[in-house]
Amino acid sequence: MPCKVDSIINSSIALSWSRGALRGKAQVPASKSESNRALIIQALAAGGELHNLSDANDTRLMRRLLQEPTASAFDAEDAGTVMRFLTAYLAMTGRQTELTGTARMLERPIGILVDALRQLGARIDYQGQEGYPPLRLQGRTPQPATEEEADFTELTVRGDISSQYISALLMIGPTLPHGLRIWLTGKVGSRPYIRMTQALMQHFGASCRDLGEVLEVRPQAYQPTNYTVEGDWSAASYWYAMVALAPAGSSLTLPTLRRYSWQGDQAIVGIMEKLGVKTEFLADEAVRLTQTEPAATLTQDFTDCPDLAQTVAVVAAALGVPAEMTGLESLRIKETDRIAALQTELAKFGGSLTDEGNGVFRVSAADFRVAGQTVATYHDHRMAMAFAPLALRGPLAVEAPQVVRKSYPQFWAELEQAGFTTGPTPAPVY
Numbered sequence: 001m002p003c004k005v006d007s008i009i010n011s012s013i014a015l016s017w018s019r020g021a022l023r024g025k026a027q028v029p030a031s032k033s034e035s036n037r038a039l040i041i042q043a044l045a046a047g048g049e050l051h052n053l054s055d056a057n058d059t060r061l062m063r064r065l066l067q068e069p070t071a072s073a074f075d076a077e078d079a080g081t082v083m084r085f086l087t088a089y090l091a092m093t094g095r096q097t098e099l100t101g102t103a104r105m106l107e108r109p110i111g112i113l114v115d116a117l118r119q120l121g122a123r124i125d126y127q128g129q130e131g132y133p134p135l136r137l138q139g140r141t142p143q144p145a146t147e148e149e150a151d152f153t154e155l156t157v158r159g160d161i162s163s164q165y166i167s168a169l170l171m172i173g174p175t176l177p178h179g180l181r182i183w184l185t186g187k188v189g190s191r192p193y194i195r196m197t198q199a200l201m202q203h204f205g206a207s208c209r210d211l212g213e214v215l216e217v218r219p220q221a222y223q224p225t226n227y228t229v230e231g232d233w234s235a236a237s238y239w240y241a242m243v244a245l246a247p248a249g250s251s252l253t254l255p256t257l258r259r260y261s262w263q264g265d266q267a268i269v270g271i272m273e274k275l276g277v278k279t280e281f282l283a284d285e286a287v288r289l290t291q292t293e294p295a296a297t298l299t300q301d302f303t304d305c306p307d308l309a310q311t312v313a314v315v316a317a318a319l320g321v322p323a324e325m326t327g328l329e330s331l332r333i334k335e336t337d338r339i340a341a342l343q344t345e346l347a348k349f350g351g352s353l354t355d356e357g358n359g360v361f362r363v364s365a366a367d368f369r370v371a372g373q374t375v376a377t378y379h380d381h382r383m384a385m386a387f388a389p390l391a392l393r394g395p396l397a398v399e400a401p402q403v404v405r406k407s408y409p410q411f412w413a414e415l416e417q418a419g420f421t422t423g424p425t426p427a428p429v430y
């Protein structure tokens with residue numbers, strides 16, 4: 001169905017809710033994290049059919065770039081997984097090419113991955129700032145195995161900046177003559193994404209031994225295998241937020257979500273239980289969300305699920321549930337500095353996210369009001385989608401609504417379908 005938002009690109013979208021309870025069914029996109037891993041592994045396995053691939057721009061991009069075997073430059077745009085996974089994939093396949101991205105991508109670190117790939121014989125130069133894209137890949141010198149490496153090629157990799165470096169290395173591991181043994185150091189963040197990588201590798205016939213701080217991948221062949229991508233739990237979190245904020249009696253069904261998921265963001269089930277949303281797993285890969293009483297306070301560590309932090313901060317503030325949030329370190333190096341963005345935007349509504357020191361952040365809202373504010377989105381899809389559910393509490397506008405294309409292009413169309421009133425914001429009067 002054509003969505004009104006298509007005609008208001010580059011402007012803002014006005015959102016409001018004038019109905020009673022929120023009811024029915026909403027479609028979430030397929031997981032972009034699963035899709036982008038499956039695409040890399042499929043390329044390495046040289047076969048297997050992928051079903052229900054995400055229509056997210058991050059996935060369309062990955063798919064398109066993997067089909068350009070002789071490109072002299074690759075533009076990963078604002079997609080972290082594309083930048084990191086492709087760097088490892090192209091470097092190990094010995095390609096001579098350039099990898100770049102949006103202005104923001106050039107501020108997102110990649111040095112840890114480049115250092116590891118250099119140890120595997122990849123010749124990679126920085127085109128701009130040391131440790132950041134753009135990168136020039138100059139091919140690969142296969143490393144002669146040392147005595148100690150007769151078993152595995154050993155790498156030590158920091159796990160506290162981005163798990164995507166580790167996933168990128170694991171996926172190419174089976175193709176290396178001695179496989180890989182990765183020693184993880186530091187506080188490992190986003191660990192469920194590493195497990196998702198292992199699960200997908202296993203699905204395609206390549207096992208990975210997980211010894212906690214050590215990961216081992218033997219040299220082995222991926223088997224061409226079919227895979228059907230699950231719905232995206234991070235995207236589902238915005239519908240949980242809507243049920244939490246909607247009028248009494250609201251309930252919603254979300255298809256394509258599995259009880260036994262490989263996605264760490266399924267943690268939204270437990271978190272939202274405390275914010276007044278109960279989940280029922282239905283037969284046929286669907287969940288039904290209904291309302292319950294929120295808890296008086298919330299304490300939550302987001303180390304394993306950083307992409308849920310914005311959703312949860314906004315809901316806690318809107319419900320007036322004081323929340324203590326930890327594990328937010330990686331938020332400053334994502335599509336934007338998400339801590340700063342949340343602080344600025346929550347303040348417009350009377351909410352706050354304060355840094356208490358030692359990694360603890362506190363959400364509070366003495367008098368949270370939604371009354372026609374305009375939310376800035378900072379080139380971050382999750383800022384747009386985390387604040388949109390507030391329209392259930394009053395009218396608001398969201399700037400640059402097209403940012404959602406990164407992970408959930410149908411988001412605004414789904415909101416219209418669910419009964420939100422959407423439209424262009426009135427032109428400013430000068």
Ligand SMILES: O=C(O)C1=C[C@@H](OP(=O)(O)O)[C@@H](O)[C@H](O)C1
Pocket residue numbers: 032033034080081161162163164167189190193306307330
């Ligand atoms: O591997 C993945 O698919 C992802 C890992 C996470 O990033 P970090 O590992 O950088 O935290 C997450 O925030 C991102 O949206 C997707």
Ligand SMILES: C=C(OP(=O)(O)O)C(=O)O
Pocket residue numbers: 078079080081082307334335382407
């Ligand atoms: C951080 C994200 O993505 P990436 O790191 O893959 O750009 C995200 O989708 O929230």
